Each structure stands twice: as structure tokens, then as C-alpha cells.
Amino acid sequence: MDCQPHRSCNQAETSLIVMRSFSAFLFAVLIAASRSTSWASVTIPLRKLEFTGSYLQGSPHADRARAASFLETTSGPETIPATSMGYQYTVRVGVGSPATYYDLLVDTGSSNTFVGTGKKYVRTSTSVPTGQNVTVTYGTGTGFFSGIEYNDTVTLAPGFAIKNQSIGDALNSSTFEGVDGLIGLGPADLTEHTLTPDTGLIPTVMDNALKQGLIKNQIFGISFAPAPTLPDTNGVITYGGIDPAWYIGDITYTPITKTSQSSGYWGINVTQATYGAHTVIPQSTAGIVDSGTNLVRLADDFFSRYLEAIPGAYVDVNKTGLIVIPLISVGTMQPLNFTINGRVFTMDAAAQLLPMREHLNPGGARYGVINKAGANSGSGFDFILGLKFMERYYVVFDADNSRVGFAYTNHTFTRNTPVAERELRITGE
Incomplete structure (x- = not known):
């Protein structure tokens, strides 16, 4: 298929352009x-x-x-x-x-x-x-x-x-x-x-x-x-609206990106992403927010930076295509932080890992939810914030004002309790 606004053009394993996704x-x-x-x-x-x-x-x-x-x-x-x-x-x-x-x-x-x-x-x-x-x-x-x-x-x-x-x-x-x-x-x-x-x-x-x-x-x-x-x-x-019962604090809105192809979707700009002290996304770039994508997908060069920052991590090419993280590195995993319109939205260590009940028997390791895209950055689809990101935040899709909003929730961080003060400091509030 070609790269029209409603079609995909990448290979199956690492397709980032999920034009009609589920x-x-x-x-x-x-x-x-x-x-x-x-x-x-x-x-x-x-x-x-x-x-x-x-x-x-x-x-x-x-x-x-x-x-x-x-x-x-x-x-x-x-x-x-x-x-x-x-x-x-x-x-x-x-x-x-x-x-x-x-x-x-x-x-x-x-x-x-x-x-x-x-x-x-x-x-x-x-x-x-x-x-x-x-x-x-x-x-x-x-x-x-x-x-x-x-x-x-x-x-x-x-x-x-x-x-x-x-x-x-x-x-x-x-x-x-x-x-x-x-x-x-x-x-x-x-x-x-x-x-x-x-x-x-x-x-x-x-x-x-x-x-x-x-x-x-x-x-x-x-x-x-x-x-x-x-x-x-x-x-x-x-x-038709939003429900305050399901989020904590304010909603941070960001406009729909003007970058094609993401602009044809619920596309936004991420201005930076970091994994601990490592820069993963160094500049403002466009991608989409998509409940039909399970994983969080990054352009290949961005994903490589993430992979290299985790000691011993590799991609399970022969079985699942997922990232494999040795148990020795799981305990030292750092937050993956996305900056959206000046606010940081974090995936803590547990949010970056598949639950154990969802594993495909990887042995002495854990599978991760961050995956590569199949193309380097600059395609207009440099990331997808999929289901595993959306599970941690309240997300607002506002067509009237051409914007997407994000807010923290009781399940932003791993424990199923309200976000603690020390964790809120990450957002700069």
C-alpha cells in the first residue's frame, strides 16, 4: 500500500503507520x-x-x-x-x-x-x-x-x-x-x-x-x-465531554500536529523523551495517540537509544519481535518520560513491562512494551502512544478544538493508589 492519509506503507513486523489500526x-x-x-x-x-x-x-x-x-x-x-x-x-x-x-x-x-x-x-x-x-x-x-x-x-x-x-x-x-x-x-x-x-x-x-x-x-x-x-x-x-471522576489534577491539552501524516489522525507533537539520563527523542516530533495499537512504538533511531540504555536488552527477533529485558536489569529500570506541551508524562518501570501473566515464556527475562517502528524518524509518524501508554492516563480527544488532552490518574504509577507527592514532582506541578 502507499502512504496516503488512510493507508500504511511499512513492513508487517514494525509497522508504525497504523492507518486503520486495531x-x-x-x-x-x-x-x-x-x-x-x-x-x-x-x-x-x-x-x-x-x-x-x-x-x-x-x-x-x-x-x-x-x-x-x-x-x-x-x-x-x-x-x-x-x-x-x-x-x-x-x-x-x-x-x-x-x-x-x-x-x-x-x-x-x-x-x-x-x-x-x-x-x-x-x-x-x-x-x-x-x-x-x-x-x-x-x-x-x-x-x-x-x-x-x-x-x-x-x-x-x-x-x-x-x-x-x-x-x-x-x-x-x-x-x-x-x-x-x-x-x-x-x-x-x-x-x-x-x-x-x-x-x-x-x-x-x-x-x-x-x-x-x-x-x-x-x-x-x-x-x-x-x-x-x-x-x-x-x-x-x-x-460528548469528560468525566472528572476518572482523573487527577488538570488536563494538559496539546494541539493536533500540523505534520503529515500524523495530522490526519489524533496526532500530536512530543517535544522530548528521556529514559533516565538518556535522551530518546531529542527534538519535537510528530506521532499519534491510538487505542488500536497495543504497544508504545518509537521510530527506529529513537528505539535504538532506548534499547541501548537498558543493559543487556535485545529484541526477540526469532519469536515475538518484543524487547527482552534481563532480570538483572529490571530492578534498575528508569522512568521513560514524554514531554507534551511542557508537561512530563511518565511510564514508570512497571508500565514499560508486560505483566507476567501476559508473557510468552521468555525464561529469565521480561518482555517490554516499547517497540520499534520500522522506519527512522522524520517520516511524520515518529511514535505511537498506544494502549500501554493510555492505560496510565486519562486521554481527551477534542475535535471541536483540534486538540488532545492528558491527565494523571490513580493508576499512572504502578501501585493502585492516588499519585504520591514525590511522583507528582515529576510533572513540575
Whole structure:
């Protein structure tokens, strides 16, 4: 594929340009390469899916018993309980009338919404075919879905039903095992050329929620969190606003970058990154914030600086493509600090490591979550702050003001308690 704003152009193992990304696909690539009601905010839960065996290869399974409790109306912001079962995040979405509920991967790096990869699309009186086929490829093209486009009622929360939302019925797909589809929360430009006949861009769920008066502002906030035990109720997404219950202190906003290709996504500039006393990113550079990417990915030259700063660390080229950190070095690991609009956002040592339950038997070592990109800096996609970064922060995606916001949370640092004063000093507050 070429490097148009909606496509990828890097090799599978180290693809940094995740144009239409989702988490399950990226980890499958690693394995393959190694070998509101009106004028209100509505808070929706996220659900994590468990990958049995190795999470890099397994199939996620979600408890779906909650759908019957959805109501018809709500009078304001509403939080619905969700269950974390392992690694990927999904949100429960209803389609049709009466609604059939699907567990859809939450992806801020793509914009098409579709169902049918697990539970099949159930057509009702509100299901109207558009007369178009839909095809979307992810990453380097080994992940895809294709099918028929419909307009239908899409229910994101009680009383939050979007009418005539364009969605895909996935008749053919790959690498979506264990989930029912995907909800795309990226900019609408990412839907370009996905329909045949091509009638232009597809309004996203956020576009239509705003147009139909379900939200006053085209903003959504996400809280992810590490899951120390399973199951765990720990994630939310807020459509139309932000929820102060899920973050600590102020939100630091930074504008959408003007650097192509990142500017076509939720792209931002990081002005510097350091690992302990080592400089990893020496100057302002552009990348994206993407819930559909599991790892934190750095341009190859930046990643090399990070790798060299950890004694004995190497890349497991023959098995997973992940960084391997000897146990002797784990105890001396330093914070990885990203400076965004003058504020430092830290990944402490534990945040840089995969939990032991998610390991692929590396022996006397630990796998890390920082990975290379497959291209040196200067491509316009010099980093991806993926799921493992987002688990540590509250992230606000503000289309109205063309900006992304970050705030500290109770789970920014490893222990599951409020951030201590000594740790807050890192932020300069």
C-alpha cells in the first residue's frame, strides 16, 4: 500500500503507520513477522477481552449478559459497568431496533464502524442497505474486513441512539477472532475511499451524535487502566465531554500536529523523551495517540537509544519481535518520560513491562512494551502512544478544538493508589 492519509506503507513486523489500526491485528502482525442525551455527556464502559493462552495469539472472550438491562432514556451523564477480561478493550454497542448488542473494539486510529466478525449482523426494520460495498484494510493489509454498508440505528448508551448511522456488515474478515467488530473514533477523513461506489467520507458515530443533538460537543474522554486481576471493572469512555471522576489534577491539552501524516489522525507533537539520563527523542516530533495499537512504538533511531540504555536488552527477533529485558536489569529500570506541551508524562518501570501473566515464556527475562517502528524518524509518524501508554492516563480527544488532552490518574504509577507527592514532582506541578 502507499502512504496516503488512510493507508500504511511499512513492513508487517514494525509497522508504525497504523492507518486503520486495531490492537488484535498489531499483535498478530508481530507473531507473523517473527515468523447523552441532548446537550449532555454520556459515559460508556469499556470492556477488556481475555486472550486464552498467549494473548498474542489467543481468542478474546467477553461476558455478554449485560445487554438486556439497557434502558431507553437517560437524563444526564451515565456510567455503565464494564468488565475487564484481559487485554483488548471493547464497548457494548446496540444495532437495530430492537437492538442486538455487540462487543466492538475501541479504535481511535480508524473511523469505520462495523459488526459481523463474531456475532452476525441482525437486520431489523431500521436496517437500510446503502447499495454500497465496504472494504477496509488495517496496517499492511493482512488485516481487513469487507462487506455491505447499511444505515441503521446505533445505540451507544441508554437514551443515546444514533439514527441512520452508516455501518458495515462484515461478510469477510481476518484477525478479528473473538470480537464482533470495531467502533472507529478517528477523524472521518480516514473513511475516504472505503465505499464502492464511492460517495465520499462516512460520518462517524461522533459526527452523527453531534448532528442529531445527542452531544453538545464533539469530545470524548477515555480511561483505561492496568488489570492486575481478572475480571476487573476498570474502563470508561465518555461521549460528548469528560468525566472528572476518572482523573487527577488538570488536563494538559496539546494541539493536533500540523505534520503529515500524523495530522490526519489524533496526532500530536512530543517535544522530548528521556529514559533516565538518556535522551530518546531529542527534538519535537510528530506521532499519534491510538487505542488500536497495543504497544508504545518509537521510530527506529529513537528505539535504538532506548534499547541501548537498558543493559543487556535485545529484541526477540526469532519469536515475538518484543524487547527482552534481563532480570538483572529490571530492578534498575528508569522512568521513560514524554514531554507534551511542557508537561512530563511518565511510564514508570512497571508500565514499560508486560505483566507476567501476559508473557510468552521468555525464561529469565521480561518482555517490554516499547517497540520499534520500522522506519527512522522524520517520516511524520515518529511514535505511537498506544494502549500501554493510555492505560496510565486519562486521554481527551477534542475535535471541536483540534486538540488532545492528558491527565494523571490513580493508576499512572504502578501501585493502585492516588499519585504520591514525590511522583507528582515529576510533572513540575
